[in-house]
Amino acid sequence: SYVLTQPPSVSVAPGKTARITCGGNNIGSKSVHWYQQKPGQAPVLVIYYDSDRPSGIPERFSGSNSGNTATLTISRVEAGDEADYYCQVWDSSSDRGVFGGGTKLTVL
Amino acid sequence: EVQLVESGGGLVQPGGSLRLSCAASGFTFSSYWMSWVRQAPGKGLEWVANIKQDGSEKYYVDSVKGRFTISRDNAKNSLYLQMNSLRAEDTAVYYCARGPSHQWLQLGYYFDYWGQGTLVTVSS
Numbered sequence: 001s002y003v004l005t006q007p008p009s010v011s012v013a014p015g016k017t018a019r020i021t022c023g024g025n026n027i028g029s030k031s032v033h034w035y036q037q038k039p040g041q042a043p044v045l046v047i048y049y050d051s052d053r054p055s056g057i058p059e060r061f062s063g064s065n066s067g068n069t070a071t072l073t074i075s076r077v078e079a080g081d082e083a084d085y086y087c088q089v090w091d092s093s094s095d096r097g098v099f100g101g102g103t104k105l106t107v108l
Numbered sequence: 109e110v111q112l113v114e115s116g117g118g119l120v121q122p123g124g125s126l127r128l129s130c131a132a133s134g135f136t137f138s139s140y141w142m143s144w145v146r147q148a149p150g151k152g153l154e155w156v157a158n159i160k161q162d163g164s165e166k167y168y169v170d171s172v173k174g175r176f177t178i179s180r181d182n183a184k185n186s187l188y189l190q191m192n193s194l195r196a197e198d199t200a201v202y203y204c205a206r207g208p209s210h211q212w213l214q215l216g217y218y219f220d221y222w223g224q225g226t227l228v229t230v231s232s
Contacts, residue, residue, distance in 0.1 A: 001170075031216035035153070042203060042222040043145075043153065049216060086153050090217035095167050097143070097155030097217060 002091040004100035011106045018074040020103045022087030025068060030089045032070040034063060037102075038083045046085075047072060074105070082107045110134040110221045112204045117226030124194050124230070130187040130204030130223060138162075138182040141207030143219060144189050146200035146228075154200075157189065158207060158217070167213075172198075194230045201225040 005023040012018040022032060032050050035043040045054050047063035050070065060075045074081055087100040116128040128144070144156040157178040158167045166178050177190040187204055205219035 031218075033216075033218035035219070037153075042224050043219070044222070045218060045220050048218045048220070054220060084152075088153075088155075088218065090213055092214050095213065096169065097145075097158065097167075099153045099155060102152040 001094060001096065002089070002098050004087055004089065004098055006085075006087060006100040006103045008101070009104045009106065011108055012074075012077050013108045014077055014079060016077055018077050018081070018105055020072045020074075020085050020087075020105065022070040022072070022100050023068055024070070024089065027068055027070050027089065028066045030065075030091075032063065032065045033088045034061075034072045035086045035088065036081075036083045037086065043086065077105075077107055079107050081105060110206065112206065112221060112223035114202065114204050114223045114226040117202065117228045119229045119231065120194055121232050122195060122230055125190070125192045126194065126228060128189040128191065128202055128204075128226060128228070132185045132187065132204075132206075135206070137180075137185040139209050141209075141217065142178075142180060142187045143205045143207050144178060144187075145203045145205050145219065145222075146198075147203070147225075148197075148200040151200075156202070158213075159187070161209075161211070191228070194228075196230050199228060199230050201227050 034047040037043040050065040051063040111133045113131045159178045175193045203225045204223040206221040
């Protein structure tokens with residue numbers, strides 16, 4: 001089955017840039033989607049189809065996908081960005097949805 | 109405004125059954141794939157099941173195949189998850205989530221709206 005690998009944690013100072021990676025075999029050939037989840041809340045879609053932003057998501061959030069790694073980039077990080085972030089793909093070879101294990105973003 | 113409201117969670121003994129419901133509003137329900145996604149306490153997200161707009165296609169994670177059944181009633185704007193032979197490892201918050209409006213999974217699948225979730229606890 002297809003596996004997505006994320007670092008368990010990423011730390012960044014306010015105002016700096018956070019990069020959260022999502023590794024998978026030839027993930028560049030798949031569409032990657034990203035979700036933000038704050039404690040006690042439902043997930044929120046922040047990036048879809050690798051780099052598109054839903055309405056209401058700040059431009060500070062961006063995404064890229066190539067080769068074996070997809071990346072969620074958060075520019076000018078704010079305290080309110082502290083959350084868990086998950087990447088997700090649809091694996092067409094097995095017709096299964098797949099989430100990464102999640103990355104806890106800590107704003108120092 | 110898109111709203112998804114889950115109900116039906118609770119405490120159930122191992123081997124028991126539960127039926128979750130999701131009431132949808134604020135969009136044309138019959139035009140979208142729909143899904144269930146779960147999250148065990150302190151753990152990450154796990155996709156559980158998808159159902160196509162007309163109910164003609166259903167997909168499940170291997171761990172629930174043969175035990176869980178996803179269904180929908182487009183006339184009632186409702187999504188369901190019938191859960192049988194429940195196990196302790198099924199304990200989780202279950203989220204109803206909206207999928208895409210296209211017909212073909214090969215175009216990609218993401219969850220753009222989520223409910224607040226309903227907690228299912230399987231314990232004796």
